[in-house]
Structure formats: C-alpha cells, structure tokens
Amino acid sequence: MSLRDRKRIRTRQALVAAALELFESRGYDETTIAEVAAAAEIGTRTFFSYFPSKEDLLFPEADVRVQAAIDAIAGRGPADGPAEVLLRALRQVGAESDDLSGRMSALRLRLVRTVPAVQGRGLQLQMDAQRQIARHLAEAFPDRIDEVGAGALTGAFLGAVTGALQVLLENADRSIDPAAVQQAMQVAVKVALAPWFQPPTAT
Structure with a gap:
C-alpha cells in the first residue's frame, strides 16, 4: 500500500x-x-x-461488508452451501471490524429510526447489498438455488442481522461488548x- 493510500x-x-x-x-441534525x-x-x-453525503458517514463499511460476502462466495469450498458462505462472511466482518457491533452501530440504529434521510440511505444500501449478494449466490450455486431463492436467502440473512442488532443495541451505550454482539x-x-x-435431498 502506498503512502498516499495509507x-x-x-x-x-x-x-x-x-x-x-x-x-x-x-x-x-445539529452537526454540519x-x-x-x-x-x-x-x-x-x-x-x-471521501464521502458523498453526511448520511454516508454512518455507513462507512457498507461496501466492505458486501465485498466480504462476494469474496466468501467466490472462495467457497466443495462442501459449502449458500448459507455457510454467508455465515463465514459475517464472521470475517466481525473479526476485522466492530462497525456492526460497536458504538457506530448503536448510533446508526438510533438515527435510522429518527432521521428520515439516514433511514432512506440505509434502506437504499441494504437493497443494493441484497441485490448484489443474491446475484452472486445464484450464479455460484445454480444447482442449489435459483434467483428467487437467492433473493429470499439473502433477505433472511440481512433481516436476521438487522433484527438481532435492533434488540441487542436498543439501549446500548459506550459499554457495548462487540464480541458478545457478534x-x-x-x-x-x-x-x-x-x-x-440442511444438505440437499436426493431426487
């Protein structure tokens, strides 16, 4: 990595x-x-x-998470299924960053609920992520899942992460334990x- 990149x-x-x-x-709203x-x-x-908008400051690693899922799909092993690669991507992201489990995540969750512009940006990023990941899943596992199934699986994955975070970080403060959240x-x-x-059934 060059000095400029660092x-x-x-x-x-x-x-x-x-x-x-x-x-x-x-x-x-009070911060410019x-x-x-x-x-x-x-x-x-x-x-x-560095950032196209103030809203994007709250989602600094959105692209990183999508790329982690794409990389996990590309690097799948012969025994891996679609769910296994998504879980591996989540573990990798958690090992490398606390963006999903630390103070930023708790703040982001609060602002998504209360600031329309942040909510809109978050929904846009989630929809884009779901579309990208689902496409790669369908292409990687053509014998296991079609485009509709890939969309449903990816939606369930992202929904599980979001739903868990909503409960875990509802009243979180600076004492958040990222490892426990992960x-x-x-x-x-x-x-x-x-x-x-579950392993695919014989036909």
Missing part, C-alpha cells in the same frame, strides 16, 4: 471518528459537514472526496437460515 485511509477513519463523537455529543471536516483537519471540499448475531443467522444449512 493517508487516505487515516483521513477516512478520522472523519468517521469525528462524526461519531459529534453526532453523539451534539446531535446529527464543515464541522466534521474541521475536526478531522481537512477542508469541507476535501470531505466530498456472537449473538451469528446465533440469529443460524436460526434464520436453518433450512438452508
């Missing part, structure tokens, strides 16, 4: 950290992009080379995807 990563992380602190302390940029020590115009999400996914973990 600098971009650090700046992006600084923006997300600044947004988290400001949104929690001042409120989402200029204030987030200033806290990260960059200019307001430079901000837009474990609970994996259990929820196993319950929701139980029918797909």
Whole structure:
C-alpha cells in the first residue's frame, strides 16, 4: 500500500471518528459537514472526496461488508452451501471490524429510526447489498438455488442481522461488548437460515 493510500485511509477513519463523537455529543441534525471536516483537519471540499453525503458517514463499511460476502462466495469450498458462505462472511466482518457491533452501530440504529434521510440511505444500501449478494449466490450455486431463492436467502440473512442488532443495541451505550454482539448475531443467522444449512435431498 502506498503512502498516499495509507493517508487516505487515516483521513477516512478520522472523519468517521469525528462524526461519531459529534453526532453523539451534539446531535446529527445539529452537526454540519464543515464541522466534521474541521475536526478531522481537512477542508469541507476535501470531505466530498471521501464521502458523498453526511448520511454516508454512518455507513462507512457498507461496501466492505458486501465485498466480504462476494469474496466468501467466490472462495467457497466443495462442501459449502449458500448459507455457510454467508455465515463465514459475517464472521470475517466481525473479526476485522466492530462497525456492526460497536458504538457506530448503536448510533446508526438510533438515527435510522429518527432521521428520515439516514433511514432512506440505509434502506437504499441494504437493497443494493441484497441485490448484489443474491446475484452472486445464484450464479455460484445454480444447482442449489435459483434467483428467487437467492433473493429470499439473502433477505433472511440481512433481516436476521438487522433484527438481532435492533434488540441487542436498543439501549446500548459506550459499554457495548462487540464480541458478545457478534456472537449473538451469528446465533440469529443460524436460526434464520436453518433450512438452508440442511444438505440437499436426493431426487
């Protein structure tokens, strides 16, 4: 990785950290992009080379999660089924980041419920993720699942993660235990995807 790439990563992380602190302390609507940029020590115009909007600060790893699922599908083993690769992707994301299980996740959940712009962006990202992942699943497992089944499976997977987070982070604060949240999400996914973990029946 080049020096320039490392600098971009650090700046992006600084923006997300600044947004988290400001949104929690001042409120989402009360915080401006200029204030987030200033806290990260960059200019307001430079901000837009990292994030297209203020809403996107709350979803900094959305693309990473989708790519993790696509990579897990591509790297599937001969004994893996569609549900197994999705669970592996969830575990990988959890091992590499607490974006789904830490303070940002709790804040994001609260703002999705109360700020229409954040809710809209979150729904758009989830629909895009579901479409991409489902397409890759159907292509990777043509003998196990069709496009409709892939859409249903991916919807159940994302719904299980979202539903578990809503319960786990409902009243969460800075004492969140990311490891415990990750474990609970994996259990929820196993319950929701139980029918797909079964070996295919002979015909």
